[in-house]
Amino acid sequence: MDAPGPDEVALELDCRDLLCPMPVIELARRLSDVAVGELLAVVARDPAARVDVPAWCRMRGQEWVRQDTAEDGAPRYVVRRLS
Amino acid sequence: MSPQRSAHRAGGGAAPRRDLDAASASPLHPAAREVLLAALDRGYADPRRLHGAARDARLLLDNAREATAEALGVRPDEVTFTPSGTHAVHLGLLGLVRGSRRGEGVVHPAVEHSAVRNAAAWGGRPVVVGADSHGRARADELVREAARPDVGVVALQSANHEVGTVQDVDAVEPAADVALFTDACASMGRLPLPGGWAAAAGSAHKWGGPAGVGVLLVRHRARWRRPFPGDDRGDERAVGFENVPGALAAAAALQAVVAEREEVNARQHALVDVVRRRVAAEVPDVEVVGDPVHRLPHLVTFSCLYVDGEALVTELDRLGFGVASGSACATSTGAHSHVLDAMGALTHGNVRLSVQRDTTRADVDAFCDALPGVVAELRARVGLG
Structure with missing residues (x-):
């Protein structure tokens, strides 16, 4: 597999059916599965993730990139690993 | 009944019970x-x-x-x-x-x-x-x-x-x-x-x-x-x-309350300052929110990463500390706090602590002593912290 480009998501976590704080916990657990500089995304229907993923980035020194949608239309939150 | 009773024992020699939820309700003055x-x-x-x-x-x-x-x-x-x-x-x-x-x-x-x-x-x-x-x-x-x-x-x-x-x-x-x-x-x-x-x-x-x-x-x-x-x-x-x-x-x-507020507010403001300072210093990955100065004297809110709010409130209650939470599972509506949401503050792992009129420095110190262990235990359950 080719290395993903700078704006491609290297790893997408399916947390569609998990309640907060589980999506953020998954994000923290799997952060080290992507390289520094790569993008990691979490797909979560729990509306708290919209606030908690950017807050996690701020508290943990990672970069909040954007909110978009997964292929099935579920909300997806994208972060860049900085450390 | 004595008004000086913020720390009283539940039955059977359990932990002293401290109601730190004055913003929900205070005992009768x-x-x-x-x-x-x-x-x-x-x-x-x-x-x-x-x-x-x-x-x-x-x-x-x-x-x-x-x-x-x-x-x-x-x-x-x-x-x-x-x-x-x-x-x-x-x-x-x-x-x-x-x-x-x-x-x-x-x-x-x-x-x-x-x-x-x-x-x-x-x-x-x-x-x-x-x-x-x-x-x-x-x-x-x-x-x-x-x-x-x-x-x-x-x-x-x-x-x-x-x-x-x-x-x-x-x-x-x-x-x-x-x-x-x-x-x-x-x-x-x-x-x-x-x-x-x-x-x-x-x-x-x-x-x-x-x-x-x-x-x-x-x-x-x-x-x-x-x-x-x-x-x-x-x-x-x-x-x-x-x-x-x-x-x-x-x-x-x-x-x-109006007659005594100058004295009570100064005391409560200082107690909340203790909580704000100790929680921020002693709990990793915590966000203490709200204006640190221009604020109600008796109330502080903070959120702990990776922690379920309901579990946090339940564990603190088991140790005798009564607090509120704006996290989804711990609210009556099942929705997370619209206030924390509007501020962009972490909505999970949230605790609102509000001191009563007779809450003492020993009460808030006991809370601050207990909190890091409770948070660490809850994080350990999910393999973090």
């Missing part, structure tokens, strides 16, 4: 207890009637109104007792909407209490503005939105009930025909009322009065019209048989 007991016997009758027992009830109700007015610095005829703070909010806000000549638009920040948000959505057309990361609304933004021709009311709380930030109500000066409503439930008694409002609301159980008593204030010259069916009480804004003993006890508690 000692100054209100005798008043309430006496008024239960003397103030049971219908204050509208013309016989002796009714005159007694009327006298007690008038006393309650006058004492409340004096404590708050308003006129007695501006005070109405309601069955709750929420009902006072509904009556106050909706009465201003009904009285407006401009329209049904209600401008309010996203961080208002649900009583305000729900009333605005039910009986008006909400125009919601944001808040900064401390939960503070911008007065100029409220005034700018209120310039729209169909906006009749601006609502701004005196202080935020979840994060404690004091709002700059005095700076909100909309056009003369736009009325300002202030939900003062979080601060009434503890802080002087701000100025400029046409109607305001308070809740007695938050200052040490009994539950079941709200205070509605409507300015003498305000354009306020009854939003609900009328009644034939003496006060045109009152609906239903007045809770005379409750109102009198609430007034006695309010007078006492």
Whole structure:
């Protein structure tokens, strides 16, 4: 597999059916599965993730990139690993 | 019963129980207890009637109104007792909407209490503005939105009930025909009322009065019209048989709280500073939110990463600490706090701690000693921390 480009998501976590704080916990657990500089995304229907993923980035020194949608239309939150 | 009883033991030698949730409810103020007991016997009758027992009830109700007015610095005829703070909010806000000549638009920040948000959505057309990361609304933004021709009311709380930030109500000066409503439930008694409002609301159980008593204030010259069916009480804004003993006890508690607030506020402000400092220093990955200086004296909110709010509240309760949480699983609605959401603050792992009148330094130190272990244990359960 080719290395993903700078704006491609290297790893997408399916947390569609998990309640907060589980999506953020998954994000923290799997952060080290992507390289520094790569993008990691979490797909979560729990509306708290919209606030908690950017807050996690701020508290943990990672970069909040954007909110978009997964292929099935579920909300997806994208972060860049900085450390 | 001694008032000095913040740390008392539950049965069977369990951990001492410390209620650190004054923002939800305070125990009856000692100054209100005798008043309430006496008024239960003397103030049971219908204050509208013309016989002796009714005159007694009327006298007690008038006393309650006058004492409340004096404590708050308003006129007695501006005070109405309601069955709750929420009902006072509904009556106050909706009465201003009904009285407006401009329209049904209600401008309010996203961080208002649900009583305000729900009333605005039910009986008006909400125009919601944001808040900064401390939960503070911008007065100029409220005034700018209120310039729209169909906006009749601006609502701004005196202080935020979840994060404690004091709002700059005095700076909100909309056009003369736009009325300002202030939900003062979080601060009434503890802080002087701000100025400029046409109607305001308070809740007695938050200052040490009994539950079941709200205070509605409507300015003498305000354009306020009854939003609900009328009644034939003496006060045109009152609906239903007045809770005379409750109102009198609430007034006695309010007078006492106002008289002692300089001393109590300074002490509580320092206790909350201890919590803010120790939690930030001793718990990793925690966010202490709300304005650190311009805040309610007795209240602090913080959120812990990777922790379920309900589990946190339950574990703290097991250790004897009673606190509230704005996290989804720990709220009555199952939705996370709209206040934390509007601030962009972490919504999970949230704790709101609010000290009671008799909470001591030892109580808050015991909480701060226990918290890091509770958080670490909950994080260990999910393999983090």
